[in-house]
Amino acid sequence: MTLDSLSLISFKNIAEASLSFSPKVNCLLGDNGMGKSNLLDAIYTLSFTKSFTMVNDSMLVRRGDEFMTLRGEYTRNSTPEVVTLGLKPGRRKSLRRGGKEYSRLTEHIGLFPAVCVMPSDIDLLRGPGEERRRWMDMVISQSDSRYLEALVRYAAALEQRNRMLRDGVVDHNLYDAVEAAMEPAARYIHATRKAWTQRLTELFSRNYAAIAGDTGEEPALGFAGGLDRSPDGSLATLLDGARRHDEIVRHTSVGPHRDDIEMTLGGMPIRRTGSQGQCKSFTVALRMAQYEFLAEATGLKPLLLLDDIFDKLDAGRVERIMTMVTESNRFGQIFITDTNRTHLDDIMSRTGGDYRLWTVDRGVFTPSHIS
Numbered sequence: 530m531t532l533d534s535l536s537l538i539s540f541k542n543i544a545e546a547s548l549s550f551s552p553k554v555n556c557l558l559g560d561n562g563m564g565k566s567n568l569l570d571a572i573y574t575l576s577f578t579k580s581f582t583m584v585n586d587s588m589l590v591r592r593g594d595e596f597m598t599l600r601g602e603y604t605r606n607s608t609p610e611v612v613t614l615g616l617k618p619g620r621r622k623s624l625r626r627g628g629k630e631y632s633r634l635t636e637h638i639g640l641f642p643a644v645c646v647m648p649s650d651i652d653l654l655r656g657p658g659e660e661r662r663r664w665m666d667m668v669i670s671q672s673d674s675r676y677l678e679a680l681v682r683y684a685a686a687l688e689q690r691n692r693m694l695r696d697g698v699v700d701h702n703l704y705d706a707v708e709a710a711m712e713p714a715a716r717y718i719h720a721t722r723k724a725w726t727q728r729l730t731e732l733f734s735r736n737y738a739a740i741a742g743d744t745g746e747e748p749a750l751g752f753a754g755g756l757d758r759s760p761d762g763s764l765a766t767l768l769d770g771a772r773r774h775d776e777i778v779r780h781t782s783v784g785p786h787r788d789d790i791e792m793t794l795g796g797m798p799i800r801r802t803g804s805q806g807q808c809k810s811f812t813v814a815l816r817m818a819q820y821e822f823l824a825e826a827t828g829l830k831p832l833l834l835l836d837d838i839f840d841k842l843d844a845g846r847v848e849r850i851m852t853m854v855t856e857s858n859r860f861g862q863i864f865i866t867d868t869n870r871t872h873l874d875d876i877m878s879r880t881g882g883d884y885r886l887w888t889v890d891r892g893v894f895t896p897s898h899i900s
């Protein structure tokens with residue numbers, strides 16, 4: 530899949546811009562705060578209907594302007610596609626594919642897959658389990674709609690059980706009914722996450738080794754699933770054991786909503802002991818694994834958005850990542866930002882003819898080399 534062109538009106542610090550992209554490598558060069566990440570965010574927002582910065586939608590509209598519009602022209606499975614997103618604070622977000630408005634925004638997610646490597650990925654390592662669950666759920670649900678349904682059903686029943694605990698309900702028959710509704714969803718979520726973590730681990734380990742080189746560093750991912758602690762693998766047994774405790778603390782303390790992924794390097798938790806460069810390598814390898822997983826699962830090569838990917842990495846790792854991203858056929862279309870020409874020039878010289886570069890200055894994009 531490729532994004533052939535993008536038009537933006539009043540998106541963050543970009544008043545108006547129209548860019549035609551290379552199907553291979555697109556470089557954005559500029560000083561801090563000029564709008565490089567904003568452009569990647571616009572591409573991301575068209576794929577996910579939400580910004581990667583997690584800011585409120587109204588913050589996407591350029592200060593002082595009333596509304597913003599994004600329009601992307603894609604080639605997907607050899608077919609041209611147009612996606613537009615319009616946003617006016619206080620109004621419903623408008624998202625159209627081929628001129629037709631979506632009734633539900635979630636229907637769009639996964640159709641135009643993108644993977645972004647960004648500085649805030651460090652939160653995947655250092656943040657709370659919620660970050661890793663959100664990530665896992667986002668990736669899996671792009672290729673498995675049944676999983677998304679299970680998440681929704683589980684969350685609704687969990688909310689009901691928590692409300693009962695808060696209200697001090699004591700009738701156990703009521704709990705049994707709600708817990709029975711949680712069981713099948715919990716089992717599906719658990720089994721899917723477990724299998725996914727296994728597959729991701731294989732992809733991740735290969736990518737980490739390719740980035741870190743021959744350092745003997747041993748990275749590992751482990752799924753820490755709540756249901757694994759249940760003697761018979763059922764949520765019912767787990768909840769049963771926790772009910773007294775849950776009644777006291779007034780919320781549900783066990784279940785898939787507490788699952789986590791343990792991330793270690795050389796047997797130590799990376800979040801505590803990893804160096805800056807090791808953490809960065811770890812997150813880049815996680816994103817590359819995510820890319821490969823999505824490409825396998827959807828049959829489409831996602832857009833690859835690389836924001837400040839070389840930051841904190843030593844020369845050897847930078848070199849190996851450049852080799853990875855310019856290897857032919859591995860990735861599809863790439864968008865990459867840097868504040869410095871050196872890496873970008875190096876990447877372009879390895880890519881052959883098919884690249885473009887823009888310099889970015891206060892939200893204005895100037896094509897600087899079009900091959």
Ligand SMILES: Nc1ncnc2c1ncn2[C@@H]1O[C@H](COP(=O)(O)OP(=O)(O)OP(=O)(O)O)[C@@H](O)[C@H]1O
Pocket residue numbers: 540541542543559560561562563564565566567568588589590591592868889
């Ligand atoms: N809604 C908005 N209206 C106007 N300007 C905005 C809005 N949202 C963000 N900005 C501006 O966009 C700029 C940040 O742009 P961006 O994050 O793309 O920079 P960058 O080129 O990636 O820089 P760096 O190299 O530091 O990562 C900031 O100056 C910020 O004030």
Ligand SMILES: [Mg+2]
Pocket residue numbers: 565566567836837866
């Ligand atoms: Mg940036």
